[in-house]
Every structure is written in C-alpha cells, then in structure tokens.
Amino acid sequence: MTMQKKPEGNALDFKEFVGQHRERVYQIICSYFPDNAPPEFIKMLRSYTDRKGQYRRPGYAILWTLLYGGKLEDVMLPAAVQQISEDYFLMHDDWMDGNSVRRGLPAAHILFGAEYAVDAGDTLHNILWKMAYDAASVLGGERGKRYFDKFYDIMLTTHIGQYLDIRLAREVKDITKFKIEDYYKSIHAKSAYYSVYGPMQCGAIIAGAKDDVVNGIAGYGTPAGIAFQIKDDILDCIATEGGLGKSIGTDVRDGVKTLILWHAVQHADSATLAKMKGVYAKDRELKSEAEIRFVLDKFVELGSIAYAEKEAARLTKEAIEKFEIAARGIKSPLKGLAMSSIGQTTKREK
Numbered sequence: 304m305t306m307q308k309k310p311e312g313n314a315l316d317f318k319e320f321v322g323q324h325r326e327r328v329y330q331i332i333c334s335y336f337p338d339n340a341p342p343e344f345i346k347m348l349r350s351y352t353d354r355k356g357q358y359r360r361p362g363y364a365i366l367w368t369l370l371y372g373g374k375l376e377d378v379m380l381p382a383a384v385q386q387i388s389e390d391y392f393l394m395h396d397d398w399m400d401g402n403s404v405r406r407g408l409p410a411a412h413i414l415f416g417a418e419y420a421v422d423a424g425d426t427l428h429n430i431l432w433k434m435a436y437d438a439a440s441v442l443g444g445e446r447g448k449r450y451f452d453k454f455y456d457i458m459l460t461t462h463i464g465q466y467l468d469i470r471l472a473r474e475v476k477d478i479t480k481f482k483i484e485d486y487y488k489s490i491h492a493k494s495a496y497y498s499v500y501g502p503m504q505c506g507a508i509i510a511g512a513k514d515d516v517v518n519g520i521a522g523y524g525t526p527a528g529i530a531f532q533i534k535d536d537i538l539d540c541i542a543t544e545g546g547l548g549k550s551i552g553t554d555v556r557d558g559v560k561t562l563i564l565w566h567a568v569q570h571a572d573s574a575t576l577a578k579m580k581g582v583y584a585k586d587r588e589l590k591s592e593a594e595i596r597f598v599l600d601k602f603v604e605l606g607s608i609a610y611a612e613k614e615a616a617r618l619t620k621e622a623i624e625k626f627e628i629a630a631r632g633i634k635s636p637l638k639g640l641a642m643s644s645i646g647q648t649t650k651r652e653k
Contacts, residue, residue: 317644321362331383347423363502373510394424457501464493500524523625530618
C-alpha cells in the first residue's frame with residue numbers, strides 16, 4: 304500500500320500526489336516484462352520505463368478514481384496500463400519524428416538502432432494489451448468491459464490523431480494553406496483525449512460512475528487537453544533540451560502545423576512569410592539549424608508564442624469553470640486537488 308505523506312486534499316499539489324504513486328505504478332509495469340527474453344532485448348524494452356516519465360496520465364486516472372469514491376487498489380493496474388502506453392507511443396514517436404533525446408537521455412532508436420527500437424515499441428504495445436486485459440478481468444463484469452472499451456477507444460483515437468498530424472505535416476507544405484480547424488481536430492484526437500480527459504474518464508469508470516458522469520468529463524477535459532497540447536507546442540519552441548528532457552524545435556523541423564505557426568502566418572510581413580514558407584517546404588533533413596532558429600525567433604518577435612500562451616490560459620480557465628459546475632455534487636476532499644491539477648496543464652515547464 305502506498306503511504307500518504309500528506310492528506311489527499313487541497314494541501315497536496317498534483318505533482319506531489321503523482322509522486323506518492325509513481326513507484327508502485329512503475330513496479331507493476333516491471334512485473335510484466337518477460338523473463339524468457341535475451342537480456343539485451345529486456346534492456347531495450349525497459350529503456351524508457353526505467354527513465355520514468357512525469358506519470359501525469361496515470362495520476363489523472365488515480366485521482367479521478369478516488370474523486371468519485373473508488374478504491375486505490377482498483378486503479379493501480381489501469382494506471383500502469385496508462386503509463387506503459389506512453390512509453391510505447393514515445394518509442395515509436397521518437398523514431399518517426401527523428402528526436403534524439405527522450406527524458407534527458409538518447410532516444411531508443413539512437414541507442415539501439417531504428418529496427419530494434421521499433422520492435423521494442425511493438426513489444427511494449429503487446430504487453431500493454433495484456434495488462435489492459437488483466438485490469439478489465441480484475442474489475443470484472445460490466446465495469447471491466449466499460450474500462451476496456453474506453454481504453455481501446457482512447458488508443459484508437461490517438462493513433463488516428465497521429466495520422467492526422469502526419470498528414471497535416473507532410474501534405475500541407477504551404478503554410479498559408481493550412482486551416483486552424485485542422486490543428487484543433489488533430490490535437491484533440493492525438494493529445495487532449497489521451498493525455499487528459501481519457502485517463503480521467505477511465506478513473507471515473509473504475510469508481511463505478513454512470514455514463515452521463517463519464518461523458519460529462521469531456522466537457523471540461525477537452526479544453527484542458529487542448530491547453531495541454533498548446534503548452535507542449537510552446538515548450539518545443541522556447542524550452543531548453545536539458546530542461547525539457549527531449550529535442551527542441553522538432554515541430555518546425557518536422558513541418559508540424561501548430562497554433563503558433565498559424566498566428567505567425569497571419570502577422571508576418573511578406574519577406575518573413577516567404578522565408579518561413581521556404582523552410583517549411585523543405586524536407587526534414589534539408590532544414591538547417593539556422594533556418595529552424597530563424598523560425599523560432601520569428602515566433603517570439605511576431606507575438607505568436609504570447610498569443611498561444613494567452614489561448615492556453617483561456618482554455619484552462621474555461622476548463623476550470625466547467626469543472627466547478629460538473630463537480631458541484633461531489634463531496635470528496637480531493638475536489639480542490641482535481642481542480643488545481645487542471646490548472647497545472649499550462650503551468651508546467653516540461
């Protein structure tokens with residue numbers, strides 16, 4: 304049983320709450336690694352898991368289970384499922400995006416080679432479905448089925464979102480042609496559901512909440528999740544590799560279309576816009592560091608970073624207001640912590 308160092312209420316912030324459960328979630332994941340595989344392959348499988356992430360997604364699942372009166376024991380395996388899914392996604396994403404750093408260390412495809420990294424990621428994907436099946440079996444009955452169906456929908460939607468993101472990057476080379484609606488559609492599917500309100504919904508299901516309650520979480524979880532991704536886009540432009548723990552400037556390098564880019568296109572003069580168009584029209588490997596730095600600097604000069612920060616803050620405020628309405632009937636002492644966790648989606652530094 305995880306020891307609580309502070310009462311699970313307003314005195315505790317979300318990062319501390321997650322920290323109380325991180326080690327146990329990690330140990331559950333480790334218990335599923337095969338013991339009949341070559342040691343060097345196990346090392347590949349464990350490379351991201353052993354580095355540990357921020358565990359924000361399992362944290363949401365745990366917190367929302369407790370918020371709706373569920374038991375900690377019931378959510379620990381589903382929380383581990385949520386975390387290993389992140390390790391799997393990142394191992395594939397880093398290879399596809401050409402990221403060289405993950406969680407402060409070389410990315411898996413840099414350490415082991417692309418073929419091994421992809422195979423290790425596929426194996427993590429295999430393990431996570433075994434874990435999800437076990438979690439659903441332990442929950443049992445209709446509750447187990449609801450949890451499994453919800454997690455399946457989260458994963459499927461995330462993969463579709465990845466496709467939309469790749470298509471927007473590869474097929475819309477002219478940055479004056481992409482629509483802001485396409486950006487929001489992509490990040491809702493790829494990030495908002497998976498990173499924020501999907502885990503919250505899983506937690507509510509595990510606690511036995513009814514469908515109307517679970518569906519209602521999307522009302523405040525969607526703006527919170529979109530704000531989360533906008534903040535991610537901002538950090539990719541202005542953070543340092545050491546502080547963020549992963550490669551910087553990858554969105555520009557990969558031609559990813561963001562709210563920041565959209566704003567810059569609307570406000571750039573003709574000469575700047577022409578140069579930016581030229582950078583984005585190039586394939587990834589042909590973009591120089593100087594060209595990437597030029598675009599990142601223009602994002603700051605044109606006020607595009609500030610605009611994105613303002614939009615993320617607006618969405619966070621909307622999410623908190625909607626949570627307050629949705630949570631009026633909840634008597635849990637964790638309500639304040641849950642609300643503050645929504646606010647932290649845009650206050651993070653990585």
